[in-house]
Amino acid sequence: MFADLIPQLKGKMPDLRGRLLANQPLAELTWFRVGGAAQLLFMPEDESDLAYFLAHLSRDIPVTVIGLGSNLIVRDAGVPGVVIRLGRGFNAVEIEPDARLRAGAAMPDVKVARAAQEAAIAGLAFYRGIPGAVGGALRMNGGAYGRETKDVLVEARGVDRTGALRSFTNLDMGFSYRHCGVADDVVFTQALFQGEPGDPQKIAAEMEAITEAREATQPVKSRTGGSTFKNPPGAKAWQLIDAAGCRGLKHGDAQVSELHCNFLINLGTASAADIESLGETVRARVKDTSGVELEWEIKRIGVAKSA
Numbered sequence: 001m002f003a004d005l006i007p008q009l010k011g012k013m014p015d016l017r018g019r020l021l022a023n024q025p026l027a028e029l030t031w032f033r034v035g036g037a038a039q040l041l042f043m044p045e046d047e048s049d050l051a052y053f054l055a056h057l058s059r060d061i062p063v064t065v066i067g068l069g070s071n072l073i074v075r076d077a078g079v080p081g082v083v084i085r086l087g088r089g090f091n092a093v094e095i096e097p098d099a100r101l102r103a104g105a106a107m108p109d110v111k112v113a114r115a116a117q118e119a120a121i122a123g124l125a126f127y128r129g130i131p132g133a134v135g136g137a138l139r140m141n142g143g144a145y146g147r148e149t150k151d152v153l154v155e156a157r158g159v160d161r162t163g164a165l166r167s168f169t170n171l172d173m174g175f176s177y178r179h180c181g182v183a184d185d186v187v188f189t190q191a192l193f194q195g196e197p198g199d200p201q202k203i204a205a206e207m208e209a210i211t212e213a214r215e216a217t218q219p220v221k222s223r224t225g226g227s228t229f230k231n232p233p234g235a236k237a238w239q240l241i242d243a244a245g246c247r248g249l250k251h252g253d254a255q256v257s258e259l260h261c262n263f264l265i266n267l268g269t270a271s272a273a274d275i276e277s278l279g280e281t282v283r284a285r286v287k288d289t290s291g292v293e294l295e296w297e298i299k300r301i302g303v304a305k306s307a
């Protein structure tokens with residue numbers, strides 16, 4: 001159990017409107033369903049509430065933001081400090097002129113794809129296959145089927161650790177493969193996407209094809225974090241993992257997926273440590289067999305349990 005920060009914070013933030021929960025378990029908020037609690041979970045009411053909170057929070061309290069937890073391992077002893085999760089106040093989607101769509105950072109990518117399709121905006125259908133929300137797509141430069149967030153983003157908004165509202169052009173985002181160069185302390189709140197005029201029926205068919213391809217090739221109904229490692233330049237992580245003999249490899253209840261061996265899955269009772277150490281075993285074996293050092297794509301947050 002972490003010390004309860006709520007009494008200390010409430011005194012400093014009389015006008016706070018969002019929810020504060022002390023020692024809040026995070027496992028259920030992630031796809032892997034593992035890990036400990038947040039010392040404090042904060043769910044801001046809206047962007048100004050988030051800015052107020054960050055402006056009044058002592059600088060020595062660490063802040064971590066999570067989205068839909070589809071690219072995340074929360075370690076077993078939990079996350080010290082504040083974990084921020086955006087909810088209803090960040091869920092709006094608006095269609096703008098010239099085939100543009102503005103979405104709040106808590107809006108699931110799948111709903112962004114659907115809203116674009118209904119508004120006859122092509123170019124955003126790839127989001128149909130990414131099970132995160134817009135904030136995670138911005139931070140990860142999420143992408144699939146040859147397109148990524150970098151290709152469709154006009155600008156993003158966010159709040160930094162001092163509580164200042166910031167806006168970022170596509171260039172400011174410093175995007176590269178599954179990476180965004182904006183300082184880690186920025187909590188994204190909104191994104192403006194650029195599509196192109198399209199035919200809703202064709203877009204719907206594209207989204208349907210994406211859904212079918214996903215279900216055939218990825219363990220999308222499992223407790224997983226998606227691709228575990230980034231593809232190294234000129235190679236596919238899954239092929240290196242397969243060649244290293246790791247398909248199906250188990251550590252406790254954590255397993256390298258038989259279906260897609262760059263996915264790790266929790267068969268039921270795995271701990272975060274089981275999953276992370278399985279990932280490290282895979283990295284070591286790939287290094288031995290191919291000389292390539294795989295880089296984690298999945299973000300790991302919090303602290304491990306001491307032995």
Ligand SMILES: Cc1cc2nc3c(=O)[nH]c(=O)nc-3n(C[C@H](O)[C@H](O)[C@H](O)COP(=O)(O)OP(=O)(O)OC[C@H]3O[C@@H](n4cnc5c(N)ncnc54)[C@H](O)[C@@H]3O)c2cc1C
Nearest residue numbers: 067068069070071132133135136137139142143144188226
């Ligand atoms: C079955 C499956 C399939 C997947 N397929 C793909 C795929 O095809 N392509 C792909 O790119 N990814 C894929 N992923 C990975 C994942 O869905 C993406 O990385 C997604 O963008 C993560 O979004 P999230 O909301 O779940 O973020 P989380 O997993 O909660 O967090 C991921 C990172 O984003 C940061 N973050 C989240 N919200 C914010 C915010 N508001 N402001 C600032 N930082 C924030 C977190 O701090 C963390 O560093 C897949 C995952 C699964 C489980």
